Amino acid sequence: MDNLVFSLNATMPIFLTMVAGWVLKKMGFIDDAFVTRLNKFVFKVALPAMLFEDLGKENFFQVWDTKFVVFCFSVTLFCILVIGALSFLWKEKNIQGEFIQASYRSSAAILGMAFIQNIYGNSGMAPLMIFASVPLYNMMAVVVLSVMKPEREPLSRPLIMKTLKGIITNPIILGIVIGMLWSVLGMPMPVILQKTVHNVGVLATPLGLLSMGGAFEFTNVKKYIAPSITAAVTKLVILVSIFLPMAVGLGFRNEKLIAILVMLGSSTTVSSYIMAKNMGHEGILTSNAVMLTTLFSAFTLTTWLFILKSLAFI
Numbered sequence: 001m002d003n004l005v006f007s008l009n010a011t012m013p014i015f016l017t018m019v020a021g022w023v024l025k026k027m028g029f030i031d032d033a034f035v036t037r038l039n040k041f042v043f044k045v046a047l048p049a050m051l052f053e054d055l056g057k058e059n060f061f062q063v064w065d066t067k068f069v070v071f072c073f074s075v076t077l078f079c080i081l082v083i084g085a086l087s088f089l090w091k092e093k094n095i096q097g098e099f100i101q102a103s104y105r106s107s108a109a110i111l112g113m114a115f116i117q118n119i120y121g122n123s124g125m126a127p128l129m130i131f132a133s134v135p136l137y138n139m140m141a142v143v144v145l146s147v148m149k150p151e152r153e154p155l156s157r158p159l160i161m162k163t164l165k166g167i168i169t170n171p172i173i174l175g176i177v178i179g180m181l182w183s184v185l186g187m188p189m190p191v192i193l194q195k196t197v198h199n200v201g202v203l204a205t206p207l208g209l210l211s212m213g214g215a216f217e218f219t220n221v222k223k224y225i226a227p228s229i230t231a232a233v234t235k236l237v238i239l240v241s242i243f244l245p246m247a248v249g250l251g252f253r254n255e256k257l258i259a260i261l262v263m264l265g266s267s268t269t270v271s272s273y274i275m276a277k278n279m280g281h282e283g284i285l286t287s288n289a290v291m292l293t294t295l296f297s298a299f300t301l302t303t304w305l306f307i308l309k310s311l312a313f314i
Contacts, residue, residue: 003309010119010305014111014209015298021213030214038211039270042204047113048175050201051127055179057189065128068256072132072263075243079104079264080140083234087148090227095285097148098276101141102231102289104239107269108134108262111212114205115262115301120255129259131176138170141272145279215270216291228288231268235293236300240265244304254314261304267293 024030030038055063083103087096108130182189240261247260268289277283308314 003306006305006309008302010115011298011302014114014118017114017206017209018213018216018294021210022216023213024210025214025216030210035211035214038207039215042208042211043271044171046200046204046207048171049197050113050204051130051172051175052179052182053189053194053197053201055127055176056182056187057194058183060180060183063128063183065256067250068252068259069128069132071247071250071252072129072260073136075246075260076104076133076136076263077140079239079243080136080144084144092224092227093148094150094282095224095227097145098281098283098285098289099227099231100144100148101272101276102228102268102286102293103234105137105141105269105272106133106235106263106266107212107294108137108266111209111262111266111269111297114209115266116255116258117205119258127176127179129263130172131180133263135170135173138166139164141275142166142279145276145281149280212270212294216294224285224288228285228292231285231289232292232296235268235289236265236297240300240304248313257308257313258305261301261308265297265301265304267297 021030021035025035080100083100087099090096090099243264244257244261247257252260268286270290273283273286273290276286305314
């Protein structure tokens with residue numbers, strides 16, 4: 001019973017905060033324009049500030065773990081390639097790109113950070129996991145959605161350069177890199193700077209969750225329901241079932257194991273829908289996957305966490 005209470009305490013406040021965002025939108029307190037600005041603020045300001053603070057005040061050489069980073073990167077790349085191969089099983093070739101992205105691309109930054117922070121009180125190993133996987137998420141999403149457009153246009157040099165620039169200037173990656181450099185160089189974190197950055201960074205989790213809830217739309221659910229459910233099951237169950245035991249076998253425990261669980265089994269990120277729409281796709285399959293994974297991850301993450309806690313891996 002204690003393990004179940006621990007798991008519920010870790011997951012339910014996160015999802016109830018998202019439900020609050022959806023309710024506030026339905027009540028008219030927030031609208032789509034506000035949600036869009038909120039997402040932008042969290043992505044470009046609050047989340048980078050939180051990651052910078054968590055890394056900047058640590059000893060880099062004690063925090064860095066090459067084995068962990070290589071594992072996160074390798075598993076992410078392998079998942080993308082395998083899901084890409086499986087996407088050819090669908091008769092509707094116009095949904096391949098969306099299916100691939102929806103099946104692998106986790107909400108590792110906002111939802112994942114909230115999950116880890118709720119358990120440990122800080123970002124734990126999430127910055128290293130994000131460093132290893134999120135740039136690859138973003139880069140491969142652009143490649144997949146470009147190559148597998150309904151009209152199948154080839155990749156162009158301008159698009160490749162734009163993608164690379166987007167990765168290099170990604171605010172989350174910049175926050176991690178600056179925090180790492182701050183730590184490597186052993187620069188002090190004055191109280192005034194630390195408190196100021198903390199006051200901004202602490203907004204990332206609640207505002208990010210509220211904006212995710214506010215972005216929920218229950219439309220066109222029946223279209224592409226089979227591939228949508230397949231993507232959701234892949235995202236929440238199959239990938240975790242395969243790679244979490246592997247992570248345990250390699251000796252990862254506690255914060256590292258939670259970060260890997262978040263990378264593999266958290267919901268499909270809302271930004272995947274925005275990217276799909278902006279790159280010439282219908283976006284319906286992606287929207288369905290975001291909705292399904294966000295709803296059911298409340299149960300699957302609780303279950304995975306309960307199993308890990310019961311087996312004394314965390």
